[in-house]
Amino acid sequence: MTTGTIDLTARTPPPEPAPDELLLGFARALRAAGIGVTADRERTFLLAVATVGMDERSHVYWAGRATLTSTPADFAAYDEVFERWFGGEAIKPGQRVDVVRPPVVQAPLDSGEGEGGDADADTVQAKASAQEVLRHRDVASLTPADRAVAARVFASLNPRCPQRRARRHVRSSTGALDGSATLREQLRRMGEPGRMHHRRRGVRARRVVLLIDVSGSMSPYADSLLRLAHAYVRRAEHVEVFTMGTRLTHVTRALTERDPDRALAAAGRVVPDWSGGTRLGDSIGAFLDRWGRRGMARGAVVVVFSDGWEREGPEVLGEQMRRLAALAHRVVWANPHRGKVGYEPVQQGIVAALPHIDDFVAGHSLATFEELIEVVAHA
Incomplete structure (x- = not known):
């Protein structure tokens, strides 16, 4: 009786990871690369991909870049991790990913003119970029340093009350004829015709x-x-x-x-x-x-x-x-x-x-x- 032989070298290929596991693994790889990916950003990333779909690579790329990065300084690291995760070298879960991050020029948001009168172009660009990013960040996630900067932005806001029509009238160059003012003008001129006066409803601030x-x-x-x-x-x-x-x-x-x-x-x-x-x-x-x-x-x-x-x-x-x-x-x-x-x-x-x-x-x-x-x- 012949017995079959078992090929011990054969291996069942590992199952493909679920889409959520693949996407969450990518987010964690970005965190390991030094990008500040929070749990809220991960959930937003999953919702964005579910909305645009995973049929095209570019959809996943832009969904991740819009939800998982916070400053332009993250883009280079994001691109490198994306290529390695979805296209090239595989990254093991928990593996530290070292990427080359471009230097960021730090500039105080309340600085004025420097010693030559003209600020460096890169510094001005970094300052504007930091302010724009801060404007769109959730205030609940701000660090103490960011809150100090945001406090100065609050002081620069210009709230205004809406306007409503008042009951009293005011003088105007156009509008309804103001008979009383026109008559008083003629009396001052001893009955001689004078200019016609007009009036309109005034405005008041609404509460x-x-x-x-x-x-x-x-x-x-x-x-x-x-x-x-x-x-x-x-x-x-x-x-x-x-x-x-x-x-x-x-x-x-x-x-x-x-x-x-x-x-x-x-x-x-x-x-x-x-x-x-x-x-x-x-x-x-x-x-x-x-x-x-x-x-x-x-x-x-x-x-x-x-x-x-x-x-x-x-x-x-x-x-x-x-x-x-x-x-x-x-x-x-x-x-x-x-x-x-x-x-x-x-x-x-x-x-x-x-x-x-x-x-x-x-x-x-x-x-x-x-x-x-x-x-x-x-x-």
Whole structure:
């Protein structure tokens, strides 16, 4: 009886890695190469690739470059790791990847003219690039050094209140005929015909009310939102600021301090419920009952800063938002997750509030804060 022989040299080829494992391995290889890839960036990368597909190599390349790099200095390292991971030499999981990174010229963001009067072109370019990257970064992920630079950017913002037509008229070169002024002109001229006077309705600043969620889920953004509120209080007219957590707190007076850091410290002493729970519906209801119906919300632009997480039932929030929309001229809701890839407004609080919101905007970076300022100014 003959027996078969077993070829011990034969090996079953290893299974192909799953797409998610392949992509996550690439992200970890970039981290090993020195690129600051966080868990949030990995999730965003997976969502981006799922959106554009993996049919073409270029789709994966640009999805990764848009989500996994933060500065132009990362591009060379990214290109090298991408070629080795998807095209050339394989990289073992956990292996340290050494790549040649181009030198980055560091420049202080508040520097003026140097000793010859003209700044070096490379330094100016690096400075502009760093500022532009910082404008689009999530403020919750900023380092202490980045926050110090961002604080100076907040001080340079120019918030403005929207304008509304006033009841009183003012003199104008065009518009309706001002009969009284024209008659007085003729009387001064002893009945002789004079020039015709015109008038138009004047304009006044419309009130702006800021309602800032300072609960635990919003604590990474609270500092930046209060700095934005401080810029509004210092530069715009008729601005009121409240914080919302387990209760409603009026902090406008604390934010009138000229120095932003002192203003935030004063607000911190006033607010008793930092990083606690959130009762958005009850807080908005308290604002309407105590201040809103007395006139603060009537005809105002009300801006709510919150991620929409509500500890109580969403029905309460929906009812209070309906009341708010009936009183206010316009309701703006700024959500820090609104501008992120893959976000969908599925939280119960957001779903209940959306029918009563006029503008649903992002609120997670300096660039989105600048866009919010324009939305409010033209409301």
